[in-house]
Amino acid sequence: MKAIVSLNSGSSSIKFGVFRLDEGNHPVHSAGGKFEKISIAPSLRIATDAGEVLLEKDWPEGAHLTHADLLDFLFDWATRHIESGTIVAIGHRVVHGGTRFVAPQRVTPELLDELEALSPLAPLHQPHNLVAIRTLARLAPDLPQVACFDTAFHHDKPEVAARMAIPRSLHEAGIRRYGFHGLSYEYIARTLARLDPALAHGKVIAAHLGNGASLCAMANGRSIDTTMGFTALDGLMMGTRCGRLDPGVVLHLQTQMGYSAKAVETMLYRQSGLLGVSGISSDMRALAASREPAAREAVELFAYRTAREIGALTASLQGLDGLVFTAGIGENDAALRADICARLGWLGLILDEEANAAHAPLISAPESRIAVRVIPTDEERMIALHTLRILCGDLP
Ligand code: ADP
Numbered sequence: 001m002k003a004i005v006s007l008n009s010g011s012s013s014i015k016f017g018v019f020r021l022d023e024g025n026h027p028v029h030s031a032g033g034k035f036e037k038i039s040i041a042p043s044l045r046i047a048t049d050a051g052e053v054l055l056e057k058d059w060p061e062g063a064h065l066t067h068a069d070l071l072d073f074l075f076d077w078a079t080r081h082i083e084s085g086t087i088v089a090i091g092h093r094v095v096h097g098g099t100r101f102v103a104p105q106r107v108t109p110e111l112l113d114e115l116e117a118l119s120p121l122a123p124l125h126q127p128h129n130l131v132a133i134r135t136l137a138r139l140a141p142d143l144p145q146v147a148c149f150d151t152a153f154h155h156d157k158p159e160v161a162a163r164m165a166i167p168r169s170l171h172e173a174g175i176r177r178y179g180f181h182g183l184s185y186e187y188i189a190r191t192l193a194r195l196d197p198a199l200a201h202g203k204v205i206a207a208h209l210g211n212g213a214s215l216c217a218m219a220n221g222r223s224i225d226t227t228m229g230f231t232a233l234d235g236l237m238m239g240t241r242c243g244r245l246d247p248g249v250v251l252h253l254q255t256q257m258g259y260s261a262k263a264v265e266t267m268l269y270r271q272s273g274l275l276g277v278s279g280i281s282s283d284m285r286a287l288a289a290s291r292e293p294a295a296r297e298a299v300e301l302f303a304y305r306t307a308r309e310i311g312a313l314t315a316s317l318q319g320l321d322g323l324v325f326t327a328g329i330g331e332n333d334a335a336l337r338a339d340i341c342a343r344l345g346w347l348g349l350i351l352d353e354e355a356n357a358a359h360a361p362l363i364s365a366p367e368s369r370i371a372v373r374v375i376p377t378d379e380e381r382m383i384a385l386h387t388l389r390i391l392c393g394d395l396p
Contacts, residue, residue: 003030003086006383008093009067009132011124012038016074017380021088025392027384035070042070054081067128071135089144091387092133093183093379095125095232097149099174104152104386107133107145115147121231122180124241124269146387153182154216154223161225161316177234179226181208181216183379188324189221191375195361199371202321205313207306208377209336210327211239211282215306217313225316227309233268237305239282242272244305274298284329284336303336307343320347320370326377334359341372 001020004027008015014035019027031054033046041061046054055077059065078087091104096118105111112130119126133145155178162176185206193200206216213236217225227235227244237243245268253259259267267276275282278298280290287295314320323344325337334356341351348369356363364372 001083001086002088004089004091004384004387005087006091006093006380006387007132007136008379008383009071009128011128012036012040014038014067014070014128014132015380017384018087019381019384021388025388027381027388029381029384032380033074035074038065038067038070044070044074067131068135071132072139075136075139087143089146089387089391090136091146091148091383092129093150093383094129094133094147095122095150095180096178097147097151098178099176101147101149102152102155104146104148104390106390107137107147111147112137123265125232144391146383146390148183148383148386150180150182151178153186154179154226157223157225164229175230177226177229179214179216179223180228180232181212181214181226182223183382184208184326184377185216185218185223185226187378187382188216188326188375189218192322192324192373193221195375196322196371196373199322199373203317203319204322204324205310205317205320206324206326207310207330207340208327209236209306209325209330209333212241213238213243213306213327213329215309215313217317219317225313227313236309237277237302238273239284240270240273240275242268242276244309274302277301284333288333288335299336300339303339303343306340310340310344314347322371322373323349324373324375326375331374331376332359337363337372337374344370 003021004019006017016033017029018031020030022028029049031046031048033044035042035044037043042059042063042065044055044057048054094115098118112133115130136143136145163171164177166175188206192204201220204218206218208214212232214226214228215236216223233241235243250264253264273282274284274287278287278295280292280295281287287299325331329336338351338356341349349372350365350368351372352363352365359374362373364370
């Protein structure tokens with residue numbers, strides 16, 4: 001058997017999927033796993049698609065294991081449990097490809113150095129993405145690795161959606177709106193084309209609502225605008241990130257309140273969003289279960305800001321035929337979907353309450369002017385597909 005592994009190494013979790021290649025070399029998901037709570041008390045679970053749990057392990061609190069330590073452990077386990085030669089390539093999610101990398105790339109030392117230089121633009125993600133690539137390059141130097149960029153899906157959006165109203169020289173220097181969550185949106189576009197080809201050809205907003213959250217306006221399956229910009233801070237309110245913010249706030253914090261650049265970064269990336277407003281948690285489930293008024297305020301602000309940005313992207317698209325919810329919150333939180341949709345009634349959007357409560361694939365009422373769908377995202381599959389495409393000439 002030959003297989004491709006896709007790896008999504010984030011700040012507090014590392015997710016991975018094993019895709020067996022069938023006779024036609026199509027990737028078929030066969031097993032997957034996840035390290036969670038890496039900086040607190042790491043845990044690992046690996047299971048096959050048939051439901052067999054291959055490994056469950058918890059490390060004690062204060063174990064101080066790095067991403068590299070955990071990947072070392074996983075590699076050691078894999079070498080003992082998977083026949084040598086089975087894994088033919090590893091694909092990685094890499095958040096920022098900058099202006100240069102607008103399609104998946106085979107990893108080389110030079111590529112890694114260039115991607116390292118983009119780390120300040122995605123401090124929550126890029127360093128962890130690159131540690132995973134470097135660790136595997138050390139452990140298995142002969143194994144091909146492919147970097148798949150979250151920015152790539154947005155790279156050919158119209159220039160007007162890429163520009164910020166700042167001096168031209170800064171735009172030329174790469175300070176422009178890139179957009180992220182591209183692997184997720186690419187998967188949604190592909191899946192929608194299969195489920196509802198007519199809608200996929202129309203004007204659709206996909207809402208990726210997870211710990212990170214953004215919207216993508218798609219016309220005929222291509223990104224024409226998105227809420228995230230130069231970094232993954234812009235746009236929607238998120239678990240711990242602020243989303244769209246008056247830049248004057250940053251100036252005020254630094255010049256009037258004595259914040260260092262590092263303290264501003266920490267506030268914007270780690271102490272804001274649902275966590276900052278609620279003072280309770282960055283996790284939507286915890287807030288939904290809380291009776292605290294601040295928790296309700298945080299959830300209300302999340303819905304308000306999401307609906308507001310859907311309005312803005314509807315103007316970018318000059319109309320709206322469909323709305324797709326995806327990622328942890330979008331796929332699972334029926335109450336939040338209902339709240340967002342209620343704020344879009346003026347667009348002629350009518351929710352089917354029962355279908356929504358049941359997390360049905362189509363949750364709009366038949367008379368709704370806008371079709372509303374729930375599509376579980378699968379970034380790992382996109383990574384496997386890209387990896388396969390890049391390496392197909394080289395596969396044994
Ligand atoms: P990540 O960006 O880390 O991949 P996810 O897409 O897994 O994030 O989304 C995590 C978010 O989804 C958390 O806020 C979590 O509370 C929320 N979530 C997951 N399941 C549910 C659920 N059943 N109801 C409400 N929120 C949920």
